[in-house]
Amino acid sequence: MYTNLVMPKKKITFWRFIALWIAAKWDKMILWGITKIFALAIAITLGLKKRYRMSHNNGIAGRGKVRIVNNPQFPEHDFFVPGKEFDARVRHAMATFLDDAMKGIRSCSVKFADTDFDSPFDLECNTGEINLFWSAASFLQFAKLRKEQWGVEYVEYYRKYPQGIKGAQEALRKDATSFTNLRYYALTPFLFYGKDKVKRYAKYRVIPFDDIPETGLIDNPSDWDTANQRITPHETRGRNYLKEEYKEHIQKEGAAKYRIQIQTRVANDDDSPEIFNNQIPWDAAIFPWYDLATMEITEILDWKESTLTSFSLNNMPKTLGIIPAKSIYDYNSLNYMRANAEIARKARLLSYKLKGIPGPIPNNDNRNTDVWDPKK
Secondary structure, three states: OOOOOOOOOOOOOHHHHHHHHHHHHHHHHHHHHHHHHHHHHHHHHHHHHHOOOOOOOOEEEEEEEEEEOOOOOOOOOOOOOOOOEEEEEEEEEEOOOOOOOOOEOEEEEEEOOOOOOOOOOEEEEEEOOOOOOOOHHHHHHHHHOOOOEOOEOOHHHHHHOHHHHHHHHHHOEOOOOOHHHOOEEOOOOEEEEOOOOOEEEEEEEEEEOOOOOOOOOOOOOOHHHHHEOOOOOOOOOOOOHHHHHHHHHHHHHOOEEEEEEEEEEEOOOOOOHHHHOOOOOOOOOOOOOEEEEEEEEEEEOOHHHHHHOOOOOOOOOHHHOEOOOOOOOOOOHHHHHHHOOHHHHHHHHHHHHHHOOOOOOOOOOOOOOOOOOOOO
């Protein structure tokens, strides 16, 4: 006959506590070291040598205004004062490649200031509600296994990480008609300490002001279709067609209009780490998306101003900053890496001073590539 036995909890001895403390410190040191080495490598190979950004090189920026909504439904916050207005900049671009006609991830970066860099609040968003990588460790594999050849990339990565191809299929867009009808997500959560001092987490997205259909969605792509980002044969549109449409849209309509939205959730001691996983969207029925601000972009910046415009996750109040990461496997390590890559931006700006700002990317040059001659 068996009886139910209650096993006593194992006490943590002093030496086990010390071992756990050392292991945690070691994990953080590895994260710090890898982040610094990676940022330095990007600074040298792309910033100083080529005058390139890490990605999203062919972009267009504009200026305008962003205004916090009058009647917020999200928790009160000292920064998001109802009705407060900021100058703003937005930059749209395509990740990795230079060609709007290629299949690719589109971006929308937002700055609550009309400046090249400094601002009280920045957002960096991409199309797709889930990501292709979910931690610093997975991102390093993503970078390692790119193995791009004339517009075909990540074949090996997708084969090794099926969740990565799921993220790509969600994020890639093909034949979008405008940057202004796409939906953009910041994906990895941030801190949110409101006026009530309650610890929360927040996610952000940028959507069209009006409820219009999103274009560029790809229905049921195969694995090969996902890896093959090349332009279709006999493509007649130039590789800047979305940038040209964006200029025309603002000239015709007077402004490109957006809504910035926020999700929040209260932090709990027993939260699963999976709530930080950018491959698992928060249930909008439980954590609704609320309007945070409206934004109107009324003027296009020239190539020089657009090139100088940069964004950083460090441009946030401490009460809205990044969530600390514990290791390269921590889901929050992605934002940690982004926030600690300032040397890459500074190296690129230094290269501009030494060699000049690279010239605009030609509309019709070599297609299916992420390389251009900045001297042209």
